[in-house]
Amino acid sequence: MEKFVTLTSTIVPLPIENVDTDQIIPARFLKATSKEGFGDNLFRDWRYDKNDQPVQSFVLNNPVYKGEILVAGKNFGSGSSREHAAWAIAGYGFKVVVSSFFADIFKNNAMNNFVLPVVVTDEFLSGIFAGVNADPQMTLTIDLENQQITNNATGKSEHFAINSYKKECFLNGFDDIDYLLSKKDTIEEYESLFL
Amino acid sequence: MGKTLFDKIWDKHIVSIVEDGPTQLYIDRMYVHEVTSPQAFEGLRRRGLKVFRPQQITCMPDHNIPTLNQELPIQDPVSRHQVDTLDKNAKEFGVNYYPIGHRLNGVTHVVGPETGLSLPGMTIVCGDSHTSTHGAMGAVAFGIGTSEVEMVLATQCVFQSKPKTMRITVKNRLKPGVTAKDMALYIISKMTTGGATGYFVEYAGEAVENLSMEGRLTLCNLSIEMGARGGMIAPDEVTFNYIQGREFTPKGDAWNKALEYWKTLKTDADASFDKEVVFDANAIEPMVTYGTNPGMGMGINEAIPTLETIEESSRISFAKSLEYMRFQPGEKLLGKPVDYVFLGSCTNGRIEDFRAFAQLVKGKKKAETVIAWIVPGSWAVDKQIREEGLDKVLEEAGFEIRQPGCSACLAMNEDKVPAGKYAVSTSNRNFEGRQGPGSRTILAGPLVAAAAAITGKITDPRN
Numbered sequence: 001m002e003k004f005v006t007l008t009s010t011i012v013p014l015p016i017e018n019v020d021t022d023q024i025i026p027a028r029f030l031k032a033t034s035k036e037g038f039g040d041n042l043f044r045d046w047r048y049d050k051n052d053q054p055v056q057s058f059v060l061n062n063p064v065y066k067g068e069i070l071v072a073g074k075n076f077g078s079g080s081s082r083e084h085a086a087w088a089i090a091g092y093g094f095k096v097v098v099s100s101f102f103a104d105i106f107k108n109n110a111m112n113n114f115v116l117p118v119v120v121t122d123e124f125l126s127g128i129f130a131g132v133n134a135d136p137q138m139t140l141t142i143d144l145e146n147q148q149i150t151n152n153a154t155g156k157s158e159h160f161a162i163n164s165y166k167k168e169c170f171l172n173g174f175d176d177i178d179y180l181l182s183k184k185d186t187i188e189e190y191e192s193l194f195l
Numbered sequence: 196m197g198k199t200l201f202d203k204i205w206d207k208h209i210v211s212i213v214e215d216g217p218t219q220l221y222i223d224r225m226y227v228h229e230v231t232s233p234q235a236f237e238g239l240r241r242r243g244l245k246v247f248r249p250q251q252i253t254c255m256p257d258h259n260i261p262t263l264n265q266e267l268p269i270q271d272p273v274s275r276h277q278v279d280t281l282d283k284n285a286k287e288f289g290v291n292y293y294p295i296g297h298r299l300n301g302v303t304h305v306v307g308p309e310t311g312l313s314l315p316g317m318t319i320v321c322g323d324s325h326t327s328t329h330g331a332m333g334a335v336a337f338g339i340g341t342s343e344v345e346m347v348l349a350t351q352c353v354f355q356s357k358p359k360t361m362r363i364t365v366k367n368r369l370k371p372g373v374t375a376k377d378m379a380l381y382i383i384s385k386m387t388t389g390g391a392t393g394y395f396v397e398y399a400g401e402a403v404e405n406l407s408m409e410g411r412l413t414l415c416n417l418s419i420e421m422g423a424r425g426g427m428i429a430p431d432e433v434t435f436n437y438i439q440g441r442e443f444t445p446k447g448d449a450w451n452k453a454l455e456y457w458k459t460l461k462t463d464a465d466a467s468f469d470k471e472v473v474f475d476a477n478a479i480e481p482m483v484t485y486g487t488n489p490g491m492g493m494g495i496n497e498a499i500p501t502l503e504t505i506e507e508s509s510r511i512s513f514a515k516s517l518e519y520m521r522f523q524p525g526e527k528l529l530g531k532p533v534d535y536v537f538l539g540s541c542t543n544g545r546i547e548d549f550r551a552f553a554q555l556v557k558g559k560k561k562a563e564t565v566i567a568w569i570v571p572g573s574w575a576v577d578k579q580i581r582e583e584g585l586d587k588v589l590e591e592a593g594f595e596i597r598q599p600g601c602s603a604c605l606a607m608n609e610d611k612v613p614a615g616k617y618a619v620s621t622s623n624r625n626f627e628g629r630q631g632p633g634s635r636t637i638l639a640g641p642l643v644a645a646a647a648a649i650t651g652k653i654t655d656p657r658n
Contacts, residue, residue, distance in 0.1 A: 015511070016511070016512055016515070017508075017509055017512040018388055018389065018488050018490075018512060020488065020624075020626045022605075022624065022626040022627070022628065022629050023628075026628055026632070027258075027605040027606060027607050028606070028607065028632075030230050030258075030607065031230075031259070031273040031274055031276070031277050031607070032273075032277075033233035033234070033237070033276065033277060033280045034233075034234065045627065045628050045632060050633065073512065074389070075388065075389035075392070078389060078392075078422060079324065079419075079624060079626060080323075080324050080605075081231070081322060081323055081324040081326075081338035081339060082230070082231060083231065083234075083340035083341040086340070101392065102392075103389065103392055103422055104358075104392055104422070104424055105338055105339070105340060108339075108340060108343065108355075109340035109341075109342065112343070113342070122508075163215055163216050163217065163356065164214075164216060165213045165215065165216025165217060166216065166217075175342070176342070176343075176346055176354050177238070177342070177346050177349060177350075179354075180219065180346055180350040180352055180354070181242075181349060181350060183211065183219065183350070183352075184350065186210055186211055186219075187210055187221070187247075187350055187351060190210045190221055194207065
């Protein structure tokens with residue numbers, strides 16, 4: 001996978017709370033057997049009306065807002081465990097999702113697809129929404145090495161948490177399965193002791 | 196210091212801990228369904244791998260399958276392709292497999308416990324957030340994503356950060372006419388939809404101990420709806436009586452040995468939780484939801500909160516939710532017309548739910564304005580419905596029993612609620628569009644669903 005070190009980008013703001021994975025990708029689009037193409041249906045029922053016409057008021061249809069960073073209200077990704085939600089976000093072109101709170105399974109799924117979930121304080125999140133309201137061209141910078149997110153409109157920065165194993169995975173572009181496969185002996189030893 | 200039930204099972208399954216990283220956790224059992232697995236099997240193929248422990252993997256299609264005419268090919272070509280892909284993968288990789296129409300087919304989270312595949316002390320995963328259901332057996336059970344399904348297929352392990360622990364104690368006993376579903380919706384309404392995120396929950400207290408196994412499965416099923424990684428209940432006589440003699444339960448000496456171990460699976464008196472929450476069962480009424488997440492619930496006789504009572508930062512989301520449902524702040528739902536009723540799903544598709552529903556509709560007639568989908572959670576549940584004569588009761592009241600599957604819970608098959616219509620649903624999610632684009636879902640237990648099906652309106656089942 002592509003390595004992730006730092007990213008500076010304009011943002012797409014979605015100031016809605018409790019965005020569930022049924023909104024990120026509705027169930028009727030889960031029938032594919034590959035990981036491709038889900039980005040086209042990201043936020044499908046907010047993005048298109050029942051005649052498949054773009055809903056002009058929805059942020060993804062507003063040409064003013066674009067970028068590789070999605071910024072969403074608290075408790076993003078609740079509900080279903082569908083990894084298709086992470087595939088849809090990655091497929092659309094987002095590399096980072098910023099929120100003040102993520103649902104657990106979504107967070108794991110995002111990281112397993114090299115989409116970085118960045119948790120910020122409620123105050124920092126409000127600052128981003130206020131900033132992008134005033135200037136849609138405002139940018140955020142994510143510095144993974146130093147675990148720092150910066151609102152370039154205000155110059156304010158915040159530290160974010162990520163465990164050092166996952167950080168290494170992002171910085172080097174390797175995944176969990178490679179690591180687990182290298183531990184087969186340990187797994188067999190565990191089985192012989194405990195099963 | 197003592198250990199919690201969760202810690203006992205978790206600790207026993209640690210293979211290794213990555214320094215300042217996740218735990219490599221051994222998985223005893225994985226269930227696989229057709230929606231979240233094709234990309235995982237494809238991943239194995241790409242890496243040239245086999246399934247590491249095929250006997251510990253059980254596959255069954257449930258999300259896409261029709262609830263009528265299952266003997267015929269699936270009409271929707273995309274659904275059919277997904278179900279066919281599971282068939283091909285299960286056979287190619289040599290894992291346990293219960294295809295459509297098999298006597299052990301049904302909704303994964305109904306089949307696992309009722310066949311004795313899910314047992315106390317196990318670690319259980321599935322690419323499905325309602326895997327929390329199996330925690331009712333006294334297991335550590337949680338939903339995972341497709342990348343993690345691939346990890347388990349390849350190595351029988353997943354990487355997980357250890358969650359914090361929470362105990363939710365429900366004192367006293369549920370009042371008559373109040374079900375396990377009402378208890379769950381009540382707890383979620385108090386905790387909110389993200390209130391248990393980061394935690395693994397143990398349910399305890401008199402109200403929980405007095406639930407049947409079916410009720411416990413319903414309660415644990417809904418743990419994810421407050422964000423919890425999982426929910427569990429210490430195994431006791433209710434659990435042991437339920438699992439004894441089931442198809443895959445240990446027999447003879449193996450049973451006695453297992454039972455001895457299972458009896459140690461409880462939280463020690465001096466163990467401590469990261470968080471403790473206590474509720475009183477006397478405060479719990481039959482519940483309904485009024486919004487678009489399961490935390491937006493209330494007693495059936497209560498009114499929707501007014502905007503002023505909602506935290507300012509949440510008002511936009513709250514108003515958006517009510518606008519979708521076409522409900523007003525401050526109004527009651529009692530007497531509101533209902534178009535659809537759904538009984539079934541991994542939440543309320545078990546025999547006890549059909550007994551409750553049948554008991555209420557017995558000798559009455561379904562409202563003509565209501566379309567009802569009555570969907571057993573598995574073929575085993577269907578068989579028991581017929582053995583107990585509940586099929587006759589339901590048919591006489593104007594209800595048709597359909598074939599098992601996830602059905603209208605997420606409407607991946609034909610069972611879709613049309614845009615703008617109201618459904619009283621015994622399932623688990625009232626998200627926008629969950630039961631079909633534009634559908635409006637009111638979550639409730641089987642008794643509230645039965646009362647709505649008879650009167651065509653939101654009705655207190657105790658009246």
